[in-house]
Amino acid sequence: MLFRVITKDFKTNVWSMSTVALLLACLILILFNLAPSSLAQAAMPGELFVPLIAIICLPTVFLPDQAESIQAVINSKHYRLPLVRFLRVSWFLLLLSMLDAGIIIVYGLHGVAVPLLALLVDFIGKVLLLAGIIVTIYRITQNIVVAYIVPVTYFALCLGYTGLGPFNLLTAMHGRSLLDCWWQIFVALLLLVTGLLPFRQARTYLD
Amino acid sequence: MRLFWLECKRMCFSLAFLIYSGLVCAFIVLNVSPMVNRSLTEMPAPSHYDVIYASDFGTLKEGVLEQLVAEYKENSYTTYSLGFAKTNSLKANKRALMQTQISALKHSKNRQTFNAGLRRVDTVLGGHSAYTPANAVTLAERPMTKSEAKRDYRLIVKRDKISGTFARVFADIASLIVGILPTVIIISFCYSDRRSRALATIQSKFVSSGRRLFTQYWVSLIVLLLPVLAVGMYFTLRVISLYPNQTIDLLAFMKVTFVWVLPTLMVSSAVGFLTYQLFGNFMGFAFQIAWWLVTTLIGAQRVDGNYGWLFMPRHNSLHNVTYFYDHFAMFIINRVSYAILALAMVVAAILVARVRKGAYRNAFSSHHQRF
Numbered sequence: 306m307l308f309r310v311i312t313k314d315f316k317t318n319v320w321s322m323s324t325v326a327l328l329l330a331c332l333i334l335i336l337f338n339l340a341p342s343s344l345a346q347a348a349m350p351g352e353l354f355v356p357l358i359a360i361i362c363l364p365t366v367f368l369p370d371q372a373e374s375i376q377a378v379i380n381s382k383h384y385r386l387p388l389v390r391f392l393r394v395s396w397f398l399l400l401l402s403m404l405d406a407g408i409i410i411v412y413g414l415h416g417v418a419v420p421l422l423a424l425l426v427d428f429i430g431k432v433l434l435l436a437g438i439i440v441t442i443y444r445i446t447q448n449i450v451v452a453y454i455v456p457v458t459y460f461a462l463c464l465g466y467t468g469l470g471p472f473n474l475l476t477a478m479h480g481r482s483l484l485d486c487w488w489q490i491f492v493a494l495l496l497l498v499t500g501l502l503p504f505r506q507a508r509t510y511l512d
Numbered sequence: 513m514r515l516f517w518l519e520c521k522r523m524c525f526s527l528a529f530l531i532y533s534g535l536v537c538a539f540i541v542l543n544v545s546p547m548v549n550r551s552l553t554e555m556p557a558p559s560h561y562d563v564i565y566a567s568d569f570g571t572l573k574e575g576v577l578e579q580l581v582a583e584y585k586e587n588s589y590t591t592y593s594l595g596f597a598k599t600n601s602l603k604a605n606k607r608a609l610m611q612t613q614i615s616a617l618k619h620s621k622n623r624q625t626f627n628a629g630l631r632r633v634d635t636v637l638g639g640h641s642a643y644t645p646a647n648a649v650t651l652a653e654r655p656m657t658k659s660e661a662k663r664d665y666r667l668i669v670k671r672d673k674i675s676g677t678f679a680r681v682f683a684d685i686a687s688l689i690v691g692i693l694p695t696v697i698i699i700s701f702c703y704s705d706r707r708s709r710a711l712a713t714i715q716s717k718f719v720s721s722g723r724r725l726f727t728q729y730w731v732s733l734i735v736l737l738l739p740v741l742a743v744g745m746y747f748t749l750r751v752i753s754l755y756p757n758q759t760i761d762l763l764a765f766m767k768v769t770f771v772w773v774l775p776t777l778m779v780s781s782a783v784g785f786l787t788y789q790l791f792g793n794f795m796g797f798a799f800q801i802a803w804w805l806v807t808t809l810i811g812a813q814r815v816d817g818n819y820g821w822l823f824m825p826r827h828n829s830l831h832n833v834t835y836f837y838d839h840f841a842m843f844i845i846n847r848v849s850y851a852i853l854a855l856a857m858v859v860a861a862i863l864v865a866r867v868r869k870g871a872y873r874n875a876f877s878s879h880h881q882r883f
């Protein structure tokens with residue numbers, strides 16, 4: 306039964322944005338050097354581009370059931386809204402992590418001299434952190450726009466502001482230690498738990 | 513006018529606008545404050561003269577050749593396809609060709625032959641390299657001379673009246689954030705009509721689609737510019753308090769808000785209206801985020817004065833003032849062009865909305881004829 310829920314929801318709500326994510330991912334092949342000569346360059350696709358795909362895709366998991374009437378219908382079923390949303394978020398996390406892994410595999414095939422495993426953890430850490438921010442912000446505000454504008458502002462801050470310390474998404478690009486990503490993963494997991502666990506029934510405030 | 517006030521009220525009292533205001537203010541204050549804290553009361557010491565891009569042929573040739581020869585030796589050339597830095601290596605036959613081009617550049621006697629040589633180097637690298645006549649200027653950095661530093665400081669005090677210098681940095685940062693956030697606010701603003709099933713009611717009213725959309729666009733510009741204006745006022749007061757004995761241009765922050773930031777806001781807002789009319793979902797945000805990122809990365813190659821056709825012109829420096837005033841006409845053409853582009857996008861959005869409304873009307877009339 307759970308499998309049926311996943312496939313139906315995937316076809317209806319997740320498929321189109323997953324296609325957009327994959328199409329955007331194709332740009333990585335054109336825009337970036339997949340045989341980079343430095344760690345900063347190797348980090349560009351995973352620290353700069355994949356997080357943007359995450360910002361575009363992840364808030365859409367809340368889009369299909371914005372109206373309270375739709376939420377009520379879903380909650381009347383055996384599998385409730387928090388589970389449906391958890392599955393959608395998990396799907397996108399899997400998709401984006403596979404994208405990151407794909408980049409690392411290509412680096413490995415080209416024999417790029419960078420710490421591949423550490424870079425993969427770093428890449429996945431960014432996706433997790435953004436997912437954590439998005440789900441927590443949506444949980445607090447129940448507003449899809451806020452779930453878009455907060456991560457975008459955070460991303461814009463990471464590009465030029467130097468005061469974010471270990472929470473700057475562009476860790477290796479800005480020459481910081483890859484160990485920073487563990488802080489990001491720790492906070493990301495906290496935020497994901499806060500944002501996705503069904504502590505109480507969520508309500509929607511339109512606008 | 514009633515529609516205008518209703519839309520204003522609706523946007524101003526939304527949670528999205530409140531959070532947008534908070535984010536815009538925080539983003540600008542965090543990035544601009546360190547610059548405002550730097551003192552402009554005295555001319556900098558010779559060791560602190562700002563670095564500028566040289567325009568004289570000798571320095572330019574020297575800087576370009578130094579970089580090109582270093583890249584040739586390592587066989588690793590950086591190109592910037594859509595602003596994304598990418599390193600390329602050349603195969604043996606192209607390397608030989610590059611060697612020929614380097615010696616041709618070394619023997620070039622004037623700017624014309626040098627520029628022609630640069631174009632050939634760029635072609636060998638497949639385009640988007642630093643070796644185009646326009647990009648090559650960034651390869652010839654040097655500190656200002658004493659006379660240049662004096663002129664720069666004189667412009668800061670006399671023409672910018674200090675606040676104008678800070679206002680340029682303020683506008684540079686404010687443009688970065690209003691270049692992206694308004695798109696998603698507008699898309700959601702339009703989406704909420706559909707979500708609350710109000711669209712059919714709205715379209716049955718006497719107000720035309722054109723008037724309704726234009727009023728909404730006008731409202732969005734006023735409301736979404738408010739946080740930028742508020743931060744501008746805050747920085748005006750801060751500059752007044754930091755330089756009590758100097759002549760300050762009290763309107764400097766307001767001027768850059770309307771001349772520099774507003775055209776960027778007009779475009780990002782218009783993209784929201786147009787893409788929502790076209791797709792009816794948040795897909796336009798993906799387009800805007802791509803445009804924003806490419807512009808940010810292209811602009812980042814030269815942040816202390818980069819106007820050209822950039823959607824968000826860059827000037828993240830308290831100096832390089834001569835460069836700004838020398839290229840002021842280009843900057844104004846840039847801003848006017850983007851304002852016209854934004855209005856064209858709104859007209860396109862109105863046309864799409866009319867076509868849609870017509871389609872609904874036809875659907876209703878054929879439905880009534882049938883039953």
